[in-house]
Amino acid sequence: MTKSGFISVVGRPNVGKSTLVNALVGEKVAITSPRPQTTRNTIRGVATNEEIQLVLVDTPGLHKPRNVLGERLNKLVYGSIAEADAVLFLLDAGQPIGPGDRLIAERLAKSGAPVVVAVNKTDQASSDEVLGQLTTAGEWDFAVYVPISALKGDGLEALRSELEGLMPEGPFFFPPHMHSDQPDQLIAAERVREKYLSRLREELPHSLAVVVGDIEERDNGVLYIPVSIYIERQSQKGMVIGKGGELIKTVGAEARVELESLFGVPVFLDLRVKVEKDWQRRDDSLNRMGF
């Protein structure tokens, strides 16, 4: 009998949730960046052994919402927890446990799903820090505590076997070779956004949204991908395009190379910058942009 289940991966922004999901799946299914609030939707990554399938649901970092987008993202996370067979709660070894973490812990205690706590980024912390974190978090009394480094791969086999032990018996949800169920449009949009995130300063990463329209396979074998890059104010346009169009060219070229290797065909990325005033605060904009 096979085993399979959904694992909701939660935690504060920037603790390494997407890096961990990619590491467990063995492929890049979610974009990552040094900026908080990189992930803006739930992304299913599938990791299948012979007998056990883990469906890892990467989620946006839980935070105090500052606008409608933030509220929608938090709601998405709580929805994913409610549907999960187990929850993987990620902490950053180098960041003291704060009110944000405690709030998540309280919600999880009430959810009823078994919770595995992973203390991540151990490669960046002293063993005293890691131990302190495990001890403090240990007071929550969850099922399992595992120190890991998602980036270096430390502790991931131990974590994987703990998660596998929590999966109920049942058929696989996805074919064993499948790693993600994301549509090509979303993959393309996220890759473009990722290339921007580490290059933009201050509030701009938050102001940026990328939406991909209908992808067309042209007669010459080229995949035509229309990309709209949304910003919140006219004044941000220059920063996204760069001097003489340099930034948008670099971003486009980097994303194109990745997408060509992913899709296995030549890609033409048609990038357009558009202003959607205050889109993070407007229900109509958020609906239209697919949040």
Ligand SMILES: Nc1nc2c(ncn2[C@@H]2O[C@H](COP(=O)(O)OP(=O)(O)OP(=O)(O)O)[C@@H](O)[C@H]2O)c(=O)[nH]1
């Ligand atoms: N040193 C170190 N850095 C890590 C580790 N895991 C993740 N990071 C880095 O932490 C940053 C955030 O990683 P993400 O995976 O994007 O974090 P996230 O929790 O998904 O963030 P949000 O989507 O914004 O909630 C990136 O720069 C990662 O490279 C780790 O184990 N060690």
Ligand SMILES: [Mg+2]
């Ligand atoms: Mg993420």
